[in-house]
């Protein structure tokens with residue numbers, strides 16, 4: 001009887017572990033999906049910028065420059081392309097930071113001579129202050 005209880009507990013523990021691993025793999029895959037990047041930009045545009053930013057296509061990329069997590073390219077007056085480096089954004093926090101960084105480039109495009117100038121820094125600080 002006691003052995004059966006131990007086996008049941010062991011089986012339950014194993015099921016919990018397998019379920020946990022499957023859940024985290026699924027979360028990882030969802031984060032890797034191209035739709036997720038697009039969603040992150042649209043979500044930030046909606047919640048923080050009241051949908052005032054232009055449209056942007058957000059894509060995974062392999063950026064060769066080692067310390068380049070992402071890159072924003074202006075296609076025309078009303079549209080941007082954001083490239084997100086796959087290898088330097090392994091965790092959800094990295095990805096969130098990169099999306100916020102590139103979104104601030106869009107929000108402050110051509111406002112300062114330095115793309116990481118005061119307007120950009122204000123934008124980043126305001127987003128960070130707004131986070132729970």
Ligand SMILES: [Zn+2]
Nearest residue numbers: 101105115116
């Ligand atoms: Zn930058």
